[in-house]
Amino acid sequence: MLSHADVLIIGGGPAGAALALALRGGGLEVMVLEARSDFSAPADPRALALSYGAKILLQRLGVWGGIVGATPIERIHISQRGGFGRALLTASESGVEALGYVVNYAALGTALHQALRLDNPLYLTGATVSGVKSTPGFGVAEFEHGGRQHEVTASLLVLADGGRSLAQVSGVERHVVDYAQSAVLCHVSVERPRPHVAFERFTPFGPLALLPSGTGYDLVWTARTDEAETLLRLDDGAFLASLHERFGDRLGAFTAAGQRASFPLSLKYARPVTAQRMALIGNAAQTMHPVAGQGFNLGLRDAWELGEEIRNAPRAEIGGPAMLKHYREGRRRDTGGSILFTDLLVRLFSNDYAGVSLGRGLGLAALDLLPTAKRLVARKMIFGAKG
Ligand SMILES: Cc1cc2nc3c(=O)[nH]c(=O)nc-3n(C[C@H](O)[C@H](O)[C@H](O)COP(=O)(O)OP(=O)(O)OC[C@H]3O[C@@H](n4cnc5c(N)ncnc54)[C@H](O)[C@@H]3O)c2cc1C
Incomplete structure (x- = not known):
């Protein structure tokens, strides 16, 4: 087993795998340690809306064609329940072939895993990291693989493990905002589907999104944590009726629901996103x-x-201070802008105050009437705060 790598990536989820693929062909020793070993079962029901910008990056990494079942989003319909105002973002107005694509987390993970397996002999699955530390000259990770403990050093340790090792890293603070909300996810069928149209419906209880997926929709229903638990326990008929009541009649009746799952929702962010010989990416950051x-x-x-x-x-x-500083400063605007935008949406659109509801309605109506503003919002969502 290799004892020193140029770059050691902890976590071969979507972000870690993407980095490993971006480093292909550069003549560097890049090692990836991923705790999971079974990629065959679609264990994670998450639907991800990927922007057109993400598609371009995944094409450059050579994995886009390997993702099974990506559904294009040509229009996004934004509205609020019980209030006026709506906005429609379209791909044609934004000058792109699609505003985004809906892909399944497991399908994305499988495509990345297959590409990594082909190209990277230092990609270990079933390898769980238990300890990380660093000296000025290198980072060190301890991990279990094949029933044995191993240690490897690297010029740069990349934490792409969703933040699981962060508690061991000194000098990085993790900020947490608990929204006391959970997302209920499942695939649903409807009476009158509108192909390639995504719906974002803001309700006083939290936003509800329907993402086109095949002939039906992937639902992301945000609710208070206790309400989400109740939604998980309802039988299919009662669940579909509640969804119809919450979403409205735009797609007719909801006719079938797949298996439901829920995820607790919070905002967590690390500051700074680097430490001695370490960089954070994806959910770890x-x-x-x-x-x-x-x-x-x-x-x-x-x-x-x-x-x-x-x-x-x-x-x-x-992994030296100058490289890490450049990475940290280069990411500040994109990350800060995305966190602020997302947090603002949650706070503005998860309540029932009359004044706020009126402001939201005016904002949506204005957005719909101003093509330049629409293009700007769409471009920020597609390419990030740096545009
Ligand atoms: C309900 C929901 C809906 C979402 N919708 C969207 C969306 O529409 N669009 C979008 O862009 N994003 C969406 N996201 C966010 C998206 O899922 C994450 O941003 C993405 O999964 C982050 O990828 P990651 O690789 O950083 O982390 P993760 O997906 O958490 O992967 C971390 C990897 O590290 C591995 N790992 C963990 N600990 C260790 C260890 N000790 N040793 C070795 N390996 C380890 C894990 O097995 C895993 O493979 C959504 C998230 C949720 C919860």
Whole structure:
């Protein structure tokens, strides 16, 4: 087993795998340690709305064609329940072929896993990291693989493990905002589908999104945590009726529901996103509410930009203070903008105050009437705060 790598990526989820693929062909020793070993079962029902910008990056990484079942979003219909005002964002007005694509988390993970398996002999699955530390010259990770404990050093440790090792890293603070909300997810069928149209419906109890997926929709229903637990326990008929009541009649009746799952929702972000010989990407750097569908889109840009920093640095300077500073400062605007935008949406659109509801309605109506504003919002969602 290798004892020293140029770059050691902890976590082969979407962000870690994307970084490893971005470093292919650069002549560096890049090792990836991923705790999971079974990628065959679609264990995670999450639907991800990926922006057109994310598609371009995944094409450059050579994995886009391997993602099974991506459904294009050509229009996004935004409205609020019990209030006036609506906005329609369209791909044609934004000058792109699609505003985004709905992909399943497991399908994305499988495509990335297969690409990594083909190309990276230092990709270990079933490898669980139990300890990370660093000296000025290198980072160290301890991990279990094949029933044995191992230790590996690297010029740069990349934390792409969703933040699970962060407690062991000194000098990085993790901020947490608990929204006391959970997302209930499942695939649903409707009476009158509108292909390639995504719906974002803001309700006083939290936002509800229907993302086109095949001939039906992937539902992301945000609710107070106790309400989400109740929704999980309802039988299919009662669940579909509640959904119809909450969403309205735009798609007719909801006719079938797949298996339901729920995720607790909070905002977690680390400051700074680097430490001695370490860099954070994806959910390890920031975990956001899914209301704006920004999480992985942002995490992918973390991976891409860190990949550029590593490729552009002389080998002896990989993981050094100058490279890490450049990465940290380069990500500040995109990350800060996305966190603020998402947090603002959650706070503005999860309440029933009359004044706020009126303001929301006016905002949506104005957005719909102003093509330049629409293009701006769409471009920020597609390409990030840096545009
Ligand atoms: C309900 C919901 C809906 C969402 N919708 C969207 C959306 O529409 N659009 C969007 O862009 N984003 C969305 N997201 C966010 C998206 O899921 C995340 O941004 C993305 O999964 C982050 O990828 P990651 O690789 O950073 O972390 P993760 O997906 O958490 O992957 C971390 C990886 O690290 C591995 N790991 C963990 N600990 C260890 C260890 N000790 N040793 C080795 N490996 C380890 C794990 O097995 C895993 O594979 C949504 C999230 C939720 C919860």
